[in-house]
Amino acid sequence: MEIIAKRPEALTKVPFHYCPGCMHGVAHRLIAEAIDENGLINQIAGVAPVGCAVFAYNYFNCDMAEAAHGRAPAVATGIKRARPDMHVFTYQGDGDLAAIGTAEIIHSANRGEKISVFFVNNAIYGMTGGQMAPTTLPDMKTTTSPYGRNVDDIGYPIRVCELLSTLVAPYYIERVSLLSPADIIKAKKAVSKAIRYNKENRGFTFIEFISTCPTNWGYEPEQARQWAKENMLPFFKPGVFRDKGEGVE
């Protein structure tokens, strides 16, 4: 029998703890496959966030550091500068990266740190039970925006790719969606490219995944995907914002 899919070497055998229909597992798998493809398993280290992916260090089969909430890019900076022969990625949620860790992400991007950042945008704080995130959509209800996000009061969602694209240093910035199999195939290409650029030490690479949180949104997984397609994609448009390798400035 021909084996067409197997567990990537870069994932341990520990079963994911994520909720049914959650896309964290998909994102993990794409990163792990890219590590395998690039033969980096022995030279890569990851930094796990605070958030639902807090146990990412259990899943990636390489050296891992668990960072304080939002600080992953600073921790990754320390690792990469201490061990330039290693390759380093961070994995962060939208609360982690776009709220408490805003300074760290902007400045590591601005320094052009030779790391890859994987950013999961599910428009909500998952782990703490569904509070408003910086990426929560206008009028979207969460436990801390029970009447819907009021943009007059609390501002608009932050578009991180667009924000980072104002900086000169980043090498590659792309937003991808995980909402359909076709999207996932596209996302895989982006992740593989980010890891390849990382392997070649080209510069700061950033992939944003448009994802779902069925549990805290209160939808079935399929409904959640549908809701995200209709509501998130128009606001967070997928696309390449920067790719110095392909001449996209």
Added chain:
Amino acid sequence: MSKILMKGNEAIAEAAIRSGCRLYFAYPITPQSELIEYMAKMMPKVKGTFIQAESEVAAINMVYGAAGSGKRVMTSSSSPGISLKMEGLSYIAGAELPCVVVNVQRGGPGLGDIQPAQGDYFQATKGGGHGDYRLIVLAPSSVQEFADMASEAFDLADKYRNPVMILADGMLGQMMEPVEFKPAKTEEELQELANQHLSWCICPNEDGDKKHHHEINSLELDPQVLEQHVLNLYKKYAIIDKNEIRYETYNVSDDNEVLCVAWGTASRVVKSAINEVLKEGKNVGLIRPIRVWPYPYDAIKQAIGKNVKKVYVFELNSGQMVEDVKIAVEGKVPVDFWGKVGGVVFTPAEIKEKLESCF
């Protein structure tokens, strides 16, 4: 090697580089900015890494990453900046990583001022960050000692896999004194030091098929497992407490009628005052903790000779170390305190007056 006249902030930076510090991350703040400026100038010359971080929070987390990679790494700041590092220090202590943090204290609370003070004693020795952990805290009282403590600090950090703080103040940071440096560690020695960490740190996997999976982490959701982790930390702290107490005695004898306790810059002023009262035939001794954690409780207890009427504590704060001195004295004699706050440094004459009032 001959002595060089140098500012404390520069001396500690030079000594750190000689001790093998090749990664340094910090953010400017008075009165320690000469330290970061010295590092900016010298690190490229030794192929080291210098980053002026976007904040103290980022700097200490860069330290966490580099320490987790098994390399000698340092950060420095002054009081308000050290407060921002407390999050990271708790994580670093929890993950048992070696690193050195320099605090050139200034007056507080809040933005305070930029003059020398000792108001961060509680923060350094009793916590500061959240959770059950300890920093090893070295308290220099001269530029020479400030520099010597760099190599001690890195060695202690490596030995116990624990963050070590050098608790100086604006006086030591800014003052110039002659200083002599130890020879710089060679590249081979540094490589050897880094290799000692290869069994746990983030590093390339060289073992072929036997892939390692090292985790730099302080998270443990199972309370029983976390309890065991904290108990293990405290077993380590007990060993540190047993082996690493350092203090200086100055004119301590059975004939002392007053025993002073002071640390850091304050202890220098107290020494001058003691010299003066000795001339008047009054017998006063001084115990100076060279490290303020672990703390020399027994040394203080044993220094209370049969003639001691009073133990007198002098600090540039509102009496933070007094609590430790009282623990040591166990109520045997009265403990008095006098200090200055807000970045005001007391004079030898003021201390002399206080000492004379005891007789």
